Amino acid sequence: MSDKELLLLLESDPGRGLAEVIKSYGAYVRRIAEAKLRGICDKRDIEEAVSDVFVSFYKYGQQVGFDSLDAIKPMILIIARRHCIDLFRQKSGAADEVELDSLPEVADNSLDMHHAELIELIKALGEPDSRLIWLRYFYGLSSKEMAKETGLKPNTVDKRIARALSKLRAMLEEDM
Numbered sequence: 001m002s003d004k005e006l007l008l009l010l011e012s013d014p015g016r017g018l019a020e021v022i023k024s025y026g027a028y029v030r031r032i033a034e035a036k037l038r039g040i041c042d043k044r045d046i047e048e049a050v051s052d053v054f055v056s057f058y059k060y061g062q063q064v065g066f067d068s069l070d071a072i073k074p075m076i077l078i079i080a081r082r083h084c085i086d087l088f089r090q091k092s093g094a095a096d097e098v099e100l101d102s103l104p105e106v107a108d109n110s111l112d113m114h115h116a117e118l119i120e121l122i123k124a125l126g127e128p129d130s131r132l133i134w135l136r137y138f139y140g141l142s143s144k145e146m147a148k149e150t151g152l153k154p155n156t157v158d159k160r161i162a163r164a165l166s167k168l169r170a171m172l173e174e175d176m
Helices: 003-012 014-037 043-064 073-092 110-124 129-137 143-150 154-175
Strands: none
Touching: 003 014, 014 043, 014 073, 043 073, 110 129, 110 154, 129 143, 129 154, 143 154
């Protein structure tokens, strides 16, 4: 079912329309939630986050009118990312209080082992590079937000992240 058809269905039969949206985009939202919340939330929290995303989408659609929306996927993406980032921050504490050494231990399966190895490599970058990577890719902060958080200029933040990613890439290639 296309987004246009889903939006029309949401207008005419909200219950069935929401069920179809969940059917169409449930796996997509779940992947976003798992990627953003892995290691900080358990499966139940992730499932709840997925549900909250669809509730937020539905409430927003009712507020502005589903007929005013052009597409569903971009709206779901924005809501999912923002909700998961907020939940991540809430579960882990404020960004300036997170210690990289206090990250949760990761279970012993291959995907989680790669995740744990990546975290160890990020820690090995040292400060402030590891903190900048953490703030950008785990907390989803913009360069301006990171500059405010760290006291650096936004363009300095961008340059340091680029250098840190280069170092991280080299470290990953060494491990292979």
